[in-house]
Amino acid sequence: MAKAIFKKEIRLSGSGGQGLITAGIILARAAVIEKHRVTQTQTYGPESRGGASRADVIISNAEFYYPEATRFDILITLTQEAYDRHSFNLKDDGILIADNTSVKNITLLDSEVYELPFADIAQQKLGSLLPTNIITLGFLVRITNVVSEASLKKAIENSMKPQYVEMNLKAMKIGFKLADEYKKED
């Protein structure tokens, strides 16, 4: 039986310094572990902090050519500006994950929308805003199963400096738990 072709276009958007490109790389590495075809691209301003930033990851089991996401299956927005800029290109059946610490105004009707104060949760549970990206990524993976959780864990371990692995694995698990609780609330 021929394997069904799948292609997921994912955009992680927010502002510079939020670790979105790192999260994109980790997600891409997880997909490479699963032997998928992957491209990961990004745009950012001349400044590495502040300014709009985004990372795209395209994962497929078939050949594709254009490396940037154009119509998103999954969209993460960590700022209102990112939401305003990118939400129009989310597919009707796409999934939006928004940090409602910053994204206050969501107008989407058709899509599956998940809103949580990821930045606040990171600050409360881990005492730092830095792991916001990994909490969000853990949430994304448990909700969408776009890669397996084992691959995600391995990718985090391969991508982080040893001293940061533990905190980020903790962040990933917080993301998983948030997803489970979110599902229950539904």
Place this chain on the structure above:
Amino acid sequence: MSKNNTIKKREPVLMQGNEAIARGALDAGVNFYAGYPITPSTEIAEIFSYELPRRGGKFIQMEDEIASISAIIGGSLAGAKTMTATSGPGFSLMLEGIGFAKMTETPCVVVNVMRGGPSTGLPTKPSQSDIMQARWGGHGDAPAIVLYPNSVMESYELSIRAVNLAEKYRTCVVLLSDEVLAHMRETVNLPDLSKIKIIDRIKPTIPPEWYKHFPENPKYPMPMASFGEGYRFHVTGLSHDEKGFPTNKAKEISRMMERFRKKIEYYIEDIVQIESFFMEDAKIAIFTAGITARAAKEAVMKARKRGIKVGLLRPLTIWPFPDGAVKKYLGDKKAIIVPELNEGQLSHELKRVMGGIWNYEIRKTKNIVELHKNSGELITPEEIFQTIREVK
């Protein structure tokens, strides 16, 4: 940077375009790098800075781009395989040195990761506006070999090829990339080192007193002695004779100039690489290179699904321009679409080949449709597809 930077066993990995260029050059034997970091090429310098010292090579961060190109020419004359990487603003500064490398037939590779210009322009946005500069930027008639990949894997392959061609034809080869290609990451499966063809410099075997650094009728690869090996030769930017000493003799000057031209012209088959993508039965053709070819391929697939016969012709070697392939593949097409991230550089050259830049009648019948973007964004598959529908 993570521990993924050390590849022990060659299995599929996620790699960045710039990293692939550095890996390719290292695998091709580059052992000397001098450069001045500039976005979006900086990762190349970064990787060389820790890979070269531990492999017994040398890395120098120079004070600017003029010093960088000078240092890699010097390194090459001393026997090293050398590279530097930069972007538009730095490339402009290097042009004088690139001319010197070509004049003195000193092998070296300059990577230009294109960003928006002119001047400082758009450091973090892609562009393809240095295509003409890579050929005509420096003064004087000089040969040019310029390569331009369209994927991370190909960045690796063409980096090896750039080093090989530089060594073989004893010239400065330019490897183009662009901000998106350089920064994007893709799955790559690097070949085993034993499967990679490496061209190493040939050393002269004749007695030193017979040695001519610039022989009249050389074979390529052309033997080349290094400084300090007992072979005497002179290196100057002035027009020179076979030993390298300045000359004003008309015969010697034209002989030298002819040879510069011919060493590219005669070996064009060896130098030029093109990709033909769904061209066999295509009625409409797209002609583009680098990152824009990725959008073009997506557009071709989309159009094919709707029964429109479109293909893509993509030069991997931009210079020398593949006149023969262009005529062969594009001569009978109903329309040729040329999307590029500049204001018409590849299309300018295409029009030259297809029957005269100023001959509007020919241009009209050939129906060359230009699609430009200069805003720092990529041309999307959708935009190319719309153009296909318009010319159909």
